[in-house]
Amino acid sequence: xxxxxxxxxxxxxxxxxxxxxxxxxxxxxxxxxxxxxxxxxxxxxxxxxxxxxxxxxxxxxxxxxxxxxxxxxxxxxxxxxxxxxxxxxxxxxxxxxxxxxxxxxxxxxxxxxxxxxxxxxxxxxxxxxxxxxxxxxxxxxxxxxxxxxxxxxxxxxxxxxxxxxxxxxxxxxxxxxxxxxxxxxxxxxxxxxxxxxxxxxxxxxxxxxxxxxxxxxxxxxxxxxxxxxxxxxxxxxxxxxxxxxxxxxxxxxxxxxxxxxxxxxxxxxxxxxxxxxxxxxxxxxxxxxxxxxxxxxxxxxxxxxxxxxxxxxxxxxxxxxxxxxxxxxxxxxxxxxxxxxxxx
Amino acid sequence: xxxxxxxxxxxxxxxxxxxxxxxxxxxxxxxxxxxxxxxxxxxxxxxxxxxxxxxxxxxxxxxxxxxxxxxxxxxxxxxxxxxxxxxxxxxxxxxxxxxxxxxxxxxxxxxxxxxxxxxxxxxxxxxxxxxxxxxxxxxxxxxxxxxxxxxxxxxxxxxxxxxxxxxxxxxxxxxxxxxxxxxxxxxxxxxxxxxxxxxxxxxxxxxxxxxxxxxxxxxxxxxxxxxxxxxxxxxxxxxxxxxxxxxxxxxxxxxxxxxxxxxxxxxxxxxxxxxxxxxxxxxxxxxxxxxxxxxxxxxxxxxxxxxxxxxxxxxxxxxxxxxxxxxxxxxxxxxxxxxxxxxx
DNA sequence: TGTTAGCACTCAATAGTTGTGAGTGCTAAT
DNA sequence: ATTAGCACTCACAACTATTGAGTGCTAACA
Numbered sequence: 017x018x019x020x021x022x023x024x025x026x027x028x029x030x031x032x033x034x035x036x037x038x039x040x041x042x043x044x045x046x047x048x049x050x051x052x053x054x055x056x057x058x059x060x061x062x063x064x065x066x067x068x069x070x071x072x073x074x075x076x077x078x079x080x081x082x083x084x085x086x087x088x089x090x091x092x093x094x095x096x097x098x099x100x101x102x103x104x105x106x107x108x109x110x111x112x113x114x115x116x117x118x119x120x121x122x123x124x125x126x127x128x129x130x131x132x133x134x135x136x137x138x139x140x141x142x143x144x145x146x147x148x149x150x151x152x153x154x155x156x157x158x159x160x161x162x163x164x165x166x167x168x169x170x171x172x173x174x175x176x177x178x179x180x181x182x183x184x185x186x187x188x189x190x191x192x193x194x195x196x197x198x199x200x201x202x203x204x205x206x207x208x209x210x211x212x213x214x215x216x217x218x219x220x221x222x223x224x225x226x227x228x229x230x231x232x233x234x235x236x237x238x239x240x241x242x243x244x245x246x247x248x249x250x251x252x253x254x255x256x257x258x259x260x261x262x263x264x265x266x267x268x269x270x271x272x273x274x275x276x277x278x279x280x281x282x283x284x285x286x287x288x289x290x291x292x293x294x295x296x297x298x299x300x301x302x303x304x305x306x307x308x309x310x311x312x313x314x315x316x317x318x319x320x321x322x323x324x325x326x327x328x329x330x331x332x333x334x335x336x337x338x339x340x341x342x343x344x345x346x347x348x349x350x351x352x353x354x355x356x357x358x359x360x
Numbered sequence: 361x362x363x364x365x366x367x368x369x370x371x372x373x374x375x376x377x378x379x380x381x382x383x384x385x386x387x388x389x390x391x392x393x394x395x396x397x398x399x400x401x402x403x404x405x406x407x408x409x410x411x412x413x414x415x416x417x418x419x420x421x422x423x424x425x426x427x428x429x430x431x432x433x434x435x436x437x438x439x440x441x442x443x444x445x446x447x448x449x450x451x452x453x454x455x456x457x458x459x460x461x462x463x464x465x466x467x468x469x470x471x472x473x474x475x476x477x478x479x480x481x482x483x484x485x486x487x488x489x490x491x492x493x494x495x496x497x498x499x500x501x502x503x504x505x506x507x508x509x510x511x512x513x514x515x516x517x518x519x520x521x522x523x524x525x526x527x528x529x530x531x532x533x534x535x536x537x538x539x540x541x542x543x544x545x546x547x548x549x550x551x552x553x554x555x556x557x558x559x560x561x562x563x564x565x566x567x568x569x570x571x572x573x574x575x576x577x578x579x580x581x582x583x584x585x586x587x588x589x590x591x592x593x594x595x596x597x598x599x600x601x602x603x604x605x606x607x608x609x610x611x612x613x614x615x616x617x618x619x620x621x622x623x624x625x626x627x628x629x630x631x632x633x634x635x636x637x638x639x640x641x642x643x644x645x646x647x648x649x650x651x652x653x654x655x656x657x658x659x660x661x662x663x664x665x666x667x668x669x670x671x672x673x674x675x676x677x678x679x680x681x682x683x684x685x686x687x688x689x690x691x692x693x694x695x696x697x698x699x700x701x702x703x704x
Numbered sequence: 705t706g707t708t709a710g711c712a713c714t715c716a717a718t719a720g721t722t723g724t725g726a727g728t729g730c731t732a733a734t
Numbered sequence: 735a736t737t738a739g740c741a742c743t744c745a746c747a748a749c750t751a752t753t754g755a756g757t758g759c760t761a762a763c764a
Contacts, residue, residue, distance in 0.1 A: 042756050057708050060757070078714040078756050118525075155501050157511065165519060167501065167511055175509060175521040181462075251620060254613045263609075269598040272616060276595060386727050401737050404728070422727050422743040 025052065026062050027071055028095045031083045035333050038260050040080035085298040085332060088310070092295050092336050099341035105134065109349060120144070120173055123353050125249040127326055127346065132252030135339055137330035142285055143247040144172050144323040146240055154198045154236070156191045164191060166232070168239065172323060172358050176245045180235055182228065193221060194229055198236075243282045246324075250275060261308065261331045274305050285325040288313045293343055298332040310334045314343040316350045318358060326350070369396065370406050371415055372439045375427045379677050382604050384424035429642040429676060432654070436639050436680050443685035449478065453690065457697060464488070464517055467697050469593040471670055471690065476596030479683055481674035486629055487591040488516050488667040490584055498542045498580070500535045508535060510576070512583065516667060516702050520589045524579055526572065537565060538573055542580075587626045590668075594619060605652065605675045618649050629669040632657045637687055642676040654678045658687040660694045662702060670694070 029050045033041045043056040043063060052059065063081055066072045071090070072081040083091070112130050116122040124141045131139035144150075150170040157165040162185060168176045197220065218226060239245070256262045256271055274280055284303060288294030296311045306329065313327035326346070328339050373394045377385045387400040387407060396403065407425055410416045415434070416425040427435070456474050460466040468485045475483035488494075494514040501509040506529060512520045541564065562570060583589070600606045600615055618624055628647060632638030640655045650673065657671035670690070672683050 040756085044755075055708050057710095058706085061707085064758085074757090076715065076756095077758095079716080080756060119523075153501070153503075155499070155511075157497070157499050157513070159497075159513065159517070165511070165513060167499075167509070167521070169501070169503065169509060173503070173523065175523075177511070177519040177521065179463075179517065179519075253620060254616050257609055257613050265601055265607075269601050272598050276597060384727085388726075399737050401739095402735085405736090408729080418728090420744065421729095423745075424727060 022052075022054075023062055023066060024095065026059060027066055027083075027087060028091065030063075030066075030072065030081060031087055031091045031095070034083055035335055038333060040075055040082050042080035045080070083333075085300065088297045088332055088336070089300075092297070096337045096340075098344070099337045101341055101345040105342075106345070108134070109346065113349065113353060117353065118357060120354065120357055121247065123350070123357060124247075124324065124326075127350055128249040128251045130346065131326065131328055131342070132255065134342055135328050135330075135335070136252070136255050136258065137328045137334065137339070138252045138255055139250065139326070139328050140281060140285055141249045141326040142282060142324040143245075143249075144170070144174050145243070145246050146170055146174055146176055148240055150174075150321070151202050151240075154195065154202065156195045156198075158186070158188050158191055161185045166235070166239075168236070172318060172354075174245065176239060178235060178239050180232065182231065184224075186228065190225055190228070194225060194232070197221060197229060198232070243279060246278075246282055248278050248281050248285075250281070256330070259331045259333075261333070267308065270305055271309070280305075284311065284329075285313055285327050288315075288325065288327075291315050291317070291322055293340055293347075295336065295340070308332060310336075312336070312339050312343060314347045316347055316354055318351070318354055323354065366396075366398075367406055367410060368439065370403060371410055371427075371431060372435070374407075374410075374416065374425060375431055375435045375439070378427055379679055382677060384419055384426050386424035389424070427677075429644065432641045432676055432680070433644075436641070440681045440684075442688070443681045445685055445689040449686075450689070452478070453693060457693065461697065462701060464698065464701055465591065467694070467701060468591075468668065468670075471694055472593040472595045475670065475672055475686070475690065476599065478686055479672050479674075479679070480596070480599050480602065481672045481678065481683070482596045482599050483594065483670070483672050484625060484629055485593045485670040486626060486668040487589075487593075488514070488518050489587070489590050490514050490518055490520055492584055494518075494665070495546050495584075498539065498546065500539045500542075502530070502532050502535055505529045510579070510583075512580070516662060516698075518589065520583060522579060522583050524576065526575065528568075530572065534569055534572070538569060538576070541565060541573060542576070587623060590622075590626055592622050592625045592629075594625070600674070603675045603677075605677065611652065614649055615653070624649075628655065628673075629657055629671055632659075632669065632671075635659050635661070635666055637684055637691075639680065639684070652676060654680075656680070656683050656687060658691045660691055660698055662695070662698055667698065 026046070029046055029052065030041050033046065033049065043059040046052070046059055047054070047056045063072060067074065067081060071084055071087040073084050074081055109130055112126060113123070116126045121143055124143050128139045128141035131141070146168060150172060151168060152171045153169040155167040155169070157167065159165045159179065162182050164180050164182065164186065166178045166180055168178070197218070218229075221229065253272060253275055256268060262268045262271065280303070284306065287302065288296070292314065294313045298310060299307055301307055301309070301311065308331065309329050310332045311327060311329045312334070313325050315322045315325050317323060326343070328334075328343070370390070373390055373396065374385050377390065377393065387403040390396070390403055391398070391400045407416060411418065411425060415428055415431040417428050418425055453474055456470060457467070460470045465487055468487050472483045472485035475485070490512060494516060495512060496515045497513040499511040499513070501511065503509045503523065506526050508524050508526065508530065510522045510524055512522070541562070562573075565573065597616060597619055600612060606612045606615060624647070628650065631646065632640070636658065638657045642654060643651055645651055645653070645655065652675065653673050654676045655671060655673045656678070657669050659666045659669050661667060670687070672687070
């Protein structure tokens with residue numbers, strides 16, 4: 017048997033055991049529980065090596081070993097076998113979704129619930145972000161003499177309201193004209209760089225109206241670039257209390273404090289670069305507050321365009337194989353539901 | 361000295377002490393700290409009486425006394441002296457508000473922050489609810505052939521979007537006609553009982569359009585009656601960890617779980633009947649989850665109409681006098697700011 | 705040379721023990 | 735009526751074994 021392979025086998029066993037028990041795992045237990053065919057003493061030697069290589073850590077001299085973030089990384093990339101969803105779970109999920117067809121927000125919120133229920137971790141789900149490519153229609157509504165309401169509607173059915181203050185009084189004819197121009201710009205998909213290329217459209221506007229339009233465009237840009245419109249659904253925050261690594265009140269507090277700032281959560285979930293499933297383990301996280309957590313995220317799509325993110329956060333000792341399996345399945349379902357909801 | 365008055369004096373001292381220390385207070389400490397002019401033994405006798413009367417409780421035989429909810433009630437109603445805001449705090453508040461003029465949501469969210477910062481309790485703040493009396497304008501926007509977007513705008517500047525699915529295709533002329541009728545109904549403030557009295561308005565519509573209108577009205581009613589549009593801003597959830605009464609993880613968990621359901625929070629804050637300041641102490645709460653908490657709420661108004669609620673939640677051993685003082689001042693400021701924001 | 709049994713040592717966690725102090729209620733004296 | 739004095743209670747903190755799962759090292763073995 018290749019020496020390398022044996023080390024990996026031992027590492028794999030340690031990780032599995034630690035994920036299940038949260039107790040530092042020792043050589044004797046390991047030999048007893050997993051039929052590795054070698055004695056505790058040999059395992060001890062291998063463990064010492066693995067520790068030197070940075071895969072294991074020892075909380076104190078006379079305790080077992082605990083996997084490091086590096087170990088989880090190798091586990092996630094090479095060792096683990098993604099769990100397949102079983103029939104019962106599959107049906108549970110379908111049932112949970114049943115009552116929520118038709119409204120995107122409800123579907124996303126329900127997804128978050130399902131995630132936390134089935135994983136016992138804390139779940140997050142983001143509604144789609146508005147982006148320039150997805151704008152379908154812009155409507156300007158007069159509010160008061162010097163205030164207009166801009167309603168931006170995306171192809172995905174996301175609606176955003178922005179109140180715009182203006183210097184002068186405007187009448188509704190002007191608004192309609194400007195609305196038309198805006199929507200024409202949208203049709204030509206050049207709303208963000210309109211200045212260079214669309215003089216022909218602007219011809220219908222007089223000087224005053226052009227100025228107003230010029231004021232409105234940056235507001236649209238702003239609206240698209242900020243996260244205010246994204247809703248964050250979250251469930252199972254207090255699940256972290258179930259994990260011994262958070263029985264320290266200070267840590268629990270830090271974790272829960274995160275949840276007060278939507279922005280941080282959005283940033284956290286948006287940091288995964290790939291489409292598909294993204295795993296960030298402990299110290300790999302950019303944010304200090306989650307350096308002892310792992311984050312598994314997945315995206316949902318419509319026609320190949322990424323709309324939003326869902327994810328699960330928990331201790332680094334996370335059941336990666338189970339969560340990844342679940343997320344795989346769930347994004348499939350979600351994509352399907354989103355498609356049906358938004359196209360119908 | 362009247363015997364009644366002496367008892368009250370002792371009770372007052374016990375409550376003040378317990379609010380400050382969270383420790384059961386005994387006769388000796390009481391005599392030493394507060395110059396009551398009587399000996400510990402006398403105090404003991406009085407305390408025994410007060411316990412019998414239901415104002416005090418004894419965690420165990422050989423410990424001091426703890427005030428009951430009934431005691432806090434009498435404290436809040438008769439004994440306490442509402443604390444006046446001091447200059448430093450006042451200026452802090454003004455500074456905190458400074459950067460947030462102009463947007464109602466920001467002002468409310470900032471209020472929540474101020475509340476939790478200055479009290480060290482958990483704060484809540486609700487944005488205004490939509491109600492029929494406050495609708496200013498309704499706009500129907502075509503989304504897809506069989507979908508329309510209804511934008512409801514209130515006098516307070518609150519905007520709500522509702523997507524409406526309809527059976528048939530509709531053209532934009534129909535939408536404009538119906539919009540006009542709706543807004544005419546609003547002007548006559550009879551949108552919710554339109555059937556009886558407004559036949560003259562309906563004359564402009566043909567049969568098909570009337571059916572559509574009849575479908576839309578209940579959706580408006582629904583939208584007005586449900587809480588979906590209310591935003592709940594909350595800060596300082598983890599402040600409860602500072603209180604010894606929540607060092608029991610189970611209790612902390614129960615408390616934090618509350619915060620996942622917006623509906624519960626809205627219900628909680630809306631339960632106060634009076635305008636002005638409302639105090640609910642421990643077991644007076646209707647909801648089990650907050651039976652060990654006290655809730656102090658206040659409302660903010662515009663032109664005499666209550667728009668929303670702000671409040672603070674914490675252990676029954678709350679610094680009522682300080683919080684009430686702060687809320688008094690804060691609602692004043694808030695009303696002023698709201699007025700400026702919404703009228704300008 | 706890799707593997708393993710044996711041994712002395714480490715250290716967190718648990719349970720038992722004891723002392724301390726703030727509290728009480730009761731009684732008798734003021 | 736008030737209070738000093740006294741015996742009693744009980745949570746809490748500090749201390750002291752005891753236990754047990756773990757280690758590293760060494761020497762013997764295949």
